[in-house]
Amino acid sequence: MTPLLKLTNLQKAFGAVTVADNQSYEVMPGDALGVLGPNGAGKTSMFNLITGTLKPNGGSIHFDGKDITNWSAARRSHSGIARSFQVPQPFSGMTVFENAMIAATQSAGLHGHAAETLCLDVLDQTGLMSKANVLAGSLTLLERKRLELTRALCTTPKLLLLDEIAGGLTEAECQSLIKTIKDIHAGGVTIIWIEHVVHALLSVVDRLIVVDFGKLIAEGPPKDIMESPQVKEIYLGIEADA
Structure with a gap:
């Protein structure tokens, strides 16, 4: 292999x-x-x-x-290849879902329904579905760590x-x-x-x-x-x- x-x-x-x-x-x-x-x-x-x-x-x-x-x-x-960072730095003025969509569209190259479906699936996987429409700047430390995972996974690594x-x-x-x-x-x-x-x-x-x-x-x-x-x-x- x-x-x-x-x-x-x-x-x-x-x-x-x-x-x-x-x-x-x-x-x-x-x-x-x-x-x-x-x-x-x-x-x-x-x-x-x-x-x-x-x-x-x-x-x-x-x-x-x-x-x-x-x-x-x-x-x-x-x-x-995707990564998380020691200090999470999300786009604080955007929602959790919008942060995920940036990764899906810019890195994974997905658009429209395909990008939205991927993001929702990943948010469910990382435990952030209930925070999808919350501004990233208001998240707790654990939630920001989960958003780091979400953004990385939305690049389909x-x-x-x-x-x-x-x-x-x-x-x-x-x-x-x-x-x-x-x-x-x-x-x-x-x-x-x-x-x-x-x-x-x-x-x-x-x-x-x-x-x-x-x-x-x-x-x-x-x-x-x-x-x-x-x-x-x-x-x-x-x-x-x-």
Whole structure:
């Protein structure tokens, strides 16, 4: 089976600061991959490289069997890559439904009844149907997180990149969001999820990678990664020989 996403020797630096240090890994269709690493490790930069808002200094990115290394961010979005952001920034003066319609028409290329049907289906999936005609600026934090998911899903993605979407939520809100993400993944969407709320991440993903100073330092089943002395030292601040 062809990987949905393949990074090969991906490199990116800003002067002396390296955010991607020869990164190589694959994501198969249907995978749920978790990404761990301390603040400043280069996790969000990795997403920026995948989505095309950053250009690499070296290496390649393949998506769905095509070399997309030099593709624009818009072309990557149209091809099936979507993401959420750490800080939700909806169009506050528009309704939830209007926010969804922008994604459906501008990224998915749908119009009229087809766009409306998609948006309503996604709003139902993300639990925002009752808020469809509410201004996005009046939403709670959990609802804004759900709107981030909605806008991403309305682009009809094959690959969904989640950037710390559980951050700032209460435990009950986090559990509610986890259920929604599980349902999205069960519906066939491949997921890569960066998260500091580790228990939320581990309840969804089937594989973990750990990034530190732009370098991929560990990859494997979640249980093995969380028990790794190297990961405990770098990510959790525990001495490896403790």
